Amino acid sequence: MKAKALTGYALLFLMVALVSPWIGPGSISPGEVASYLQGDRQPAGDIFWHQRVPRVLLALLAGGALAVVGASFQVLFRNPLVEPFTLGISGGAALGAFLTISFPALWAVWGPFGSLQIFAVLGAAAALFLIQRLARSPRGMSVYTLLLAGVTISIICAGGILLLTYLAEPNSLVVFQRWMMGGLDILGYGQLLGILPLLLPGLGLLLYHARDLNHIALSEDLALAQGVDVQLVRRNVFVGGGLATAAVVSLVGPIGFVGLIVPHAVRRLSGVDLRMVLPAAFLLGGAALAVCDTVARTVLSPTELPVGIITALIGGPLFIHLLISQRWR
Amino acid sequence: MIELRDITHRFPGIDWELSVSELILRAGEVLGIIGPNGSGKTTLLHIAAGLLAPRSGQVQLEGRDLQGLNRRSAARELGFLPQELSSEYDLTVEELVGMGRYPHVEGWGRLGPDDRAAIDSSLQLTGMLLLRMRRLSQLSGGEKKRAFLASVLAQQPRFLLLDEPAAALDLPHQIRFFQLLHRLARDGMGIAVVTHDINLAALYSDRLLLLSAGKILSLGSPQQVLTRDRVTEVYGADVLMGEHPETGCPILIARAAREDTG
Numbered sequence A: 001m002k003a004k005a006l007t008g009y010a011l012l013f014l015m016v017a018l019v020s021p022w023i024g025p026g027s028i029s030p031g032e033v034a035s036y037l038q039g040d041r042q043p044a045g046d047i048f049w050h051q052r053v054p055r056v057l058l059a060l061l062a063g064g065a066l067a068v069v070g071a072s073f074q075v076l077f078r079n080p081l082v083e084p085f086t087l088g089i090s091g092g093a094a095l096g097a098f099l100t101i102s103f104p105a106l107w108a109v110w111g112p113f114g115s116l117q118i119f120a121v122l123g124a125a126a127a128l129f130l131i132q133r134l135a136r137s138p139r140g141m142s143v144y145t146l147l148l149a150g151v152t153i154s155i156i157c158a159g160g161i162l163l164l165t166y167l168a169e170p171n172s173l174v175v176f177q178r179w180m181m182g183g184l185d186i187l188g189y190g191q192l193l194g195i196l197p198l199l200l201p202g203l204g205l206l207l208y209h210a211r212d213l214n215h216i217a218l219s220e221d222l223a224l225a226q227g228v229d230v231q232l233v234r235r236n237v238f239v240g241g242g243l244a245t246a247a248v249v250s251l252v253g254p255i256g257f258v259g260l261i262v263p264h265a266v267r268r269l270s271g272v273d274l275r276m277v278l279p280a281a282f283l284l285g286g287a288a289l290a291v292c293d294t295v296a297r298t299v300l301s302p303t304e305l306p307v308g309i310i311t312a313l314i315g316g317p318l319f320i321h322l323l324i325s326q327r328w329r
Numbered sequence B: 001m002i003e004l005r006d007i008t009h010r011f012p013g014i015d016w017e018l019s020v021s022e023l024i025l026r027a028g029e030v031l032g033i034i035g036p037n038g039s040g041k042t043t044l045l046h047i048a049a050g051l052l053a054p055r056s057g058q059v060q061l062e063g064r065d066l067q068g069l070n071r072r073s074a075a076r077e078l079g080f081l082p083q084e085l086s087s088e089y090d091l092t093v094e095e096l097v098g099m100g101r102y103p104h105v106e107g108w109g110r111l112g113p114d115d116r117a118a119i120d121s122s123l124q125l126t127g128m129l130l131l132r133m134r135r136l137s138q139l140s141g142g143e144k145k146r147a148f149l150a151s152v153l154a155q156q157p158r159f160l161l162l163d164e165p166a167a168a169l170d171l172p173h174q175i176r177f178f179q180l181l182h183r184l185a186r187d188g189m190g191i192a193v194v195t196h197d198i199n200l201a202a203l204y205s206d207r208l209l210l211l212s213a214g215k216i217l218s219l220g221s222p223q224q225v226l227t228r229d230r231v232t233e234v235y236g237a238d239v240l241m242g243e244h245p246e247t248g249c250p251i252l253i254a255r256a257a258r259e260d261t262g
Helices: A003-024 A030-037 A043-078 A089-102 A115-135 A141-165 A171-183 A190-208 A209-218 A220-225 A230-251 A258-270 A274-298 A306-325 B040-050 B073-076 B095-101 B113-125 B141-153 B171-186 B198-204 B228-235
Strands: B002-011 B017-025 B030-034 B057-059 B078-081 B159-163 B190-194 B207-210 B216-218 B239-243 B250-254
Touching: A003 A043, A003 A115, A030 A258, A043 A190, A043 A209, A043 A258, A043 A274, A089 A141, A089 A171, A115 A141, A115 A230, A141 A230, A141 B040, A141 B057, A141 B078, A141 B159, A171 A306, A190 A209, A190 A274, A190 B078, A209 A230, A209 A274, A209 B030, A209 B141, A220 A230, A220 A306, A220 B141, A258 A274, A258 A306, A274 B057, A274 B078, A274 B095, B002 B040, B017 B040, B017 B190, B017 B216, B030 B040, B030 B171, B030 B198, B040 B078, B040 B159, B073 B078, B073 B095, B095 B113, B095 B141, B113 B141, B141 B159, B141 B216, B171 B190, B171 B198, B198 B250, B207 B228, B228 B239
Parallel strands: B030 B190, B030 B207, B078 B159, B159 B190
Antiparallel strands: B002 B017, B002 B057, B207 B216, B239 B250
16 A cells, blocks of 8 residues: 555656646747767757756755655644744854855865855754753753754844844855755766765655655654653654755755655655655655746746745745645544 | 652652552563552652652662663663653654654664564554555554554563553553553563553453552452452542453442432
8 A cells, every 4th residue: 555655756757847847938849858968069058968868857856855854844843834944054054154245265176166066054953952952951862852943043044144134245146045045956976976975875864764754753652661762762853854955955045845844745645654745845846846847947938936935835825725724634 | 670769859849759669570471560640650750761760769770770771771771651652743653653763863863674673563563564655744643652662662672561551542442552562562572551441450460569659559460469458448439330241350330420429
């Protein structure tokens, strides 16, 4: 039964992956795409292989990762409103990004990464580290303190951003604002591959603990008594989710709603078992973000909309619909 | 057996401490743990289950130090049913019971024939076979408790610790619950149950432990523990004593309303 349900998600994911690259301003024919691979460097083929395909792949990966982190965090924190960005990790990333934008002295390039991305990762990592330190106590990590610390860090980062905004030049404001809206426009595969060293271990940790998380969601005392190392699982899930979020945010900015809504949709469709929910959330989240990005590319063609606007404008109403049409899970 | 030796534990803001010099739970017995609210019953149970490390003292499970034992291997021998059980996480009964196989199944949790047999037999024992496909949100309070008990039984523990398992149940369900515990003990399981229902505890326990302000006030057969003086001392003058019509086992009952007391 479970395998069959996952197949459905996988088919949707594959379909979106195969179709999206063909959609966008300016038509591209299969012939041009194929001949590009045979060495015929026409612009259409170049756009397809070096802009569209990496962009769709990034959307699939980022959307999937955000949904997996959201699904795990909602269980870890016993709170259906938590998303990957609730905990100040994206706040830290945004502060790091804005710092770079405001102080050109920080500009640097390291491999495929610009300093904006590097500082976003550093900001996110700093936030992650700080939150974890704050939540540590002799009796172990309390999820309540963790959540509170995360929200507080988030507010402090927002305060820092306001301060920078107040002091910043108009030019850097425009750049920063664009970053905050989220965007999936990358060129080539370097940056995409570059986030994998953070993203894959993060997601791996979450999947590895899916079964343990089921137990913790049910009852922490019962989980302990049935042999689950609750403290270890909590820490790993928090750090794993944090790493994955940092990797995604540093490259695409804080794209909201995917990490909040997709987990709810999956639980509604397929039950609460995280061994099912996490893979399904990856597939559905990836497909959802790729579709939103395709809309963002085409709806105002030839101009592009930032994808964050689309996810919020499509996701918001969808979420309200979920809210009024069903009981919380 | 489970042995507690020289256990002490303090609570923030409370001027007494839990202190138990020796307590042994043997295989094949039901030990009822009773006492007023806030006398340390749940804490004692948590310490015995290894969920809480006492400030001092030792808990041994079959001669091995429980705190030093790997959680999984402890869980294969020791089951614990907590008092608070949420059902927000809307699993089916069968999924819930399957989760009890956690200490026996590594990795992703794929269940084999042994696991299926254990699940079936605990569903059978708790009378939940016909409800196995139901979701927790579709169960009554009594069915929910039994479903969670089935999950703990699927661990196939030799010792079972329960915290107020029958608190939310009506009388027939309480009776059935305690009869089940009685039967499990006859089959060799060692069971300790914390409960406020002194009458059921007295009726179904081999031994009673009366806890008051963190100390063992009395430990022995229900007749030995529930003496008139002790009951008045612990529960006050408004609790009267009688005898069970069948067994003569002591029962406690509230004094009738009186005009002269506020």
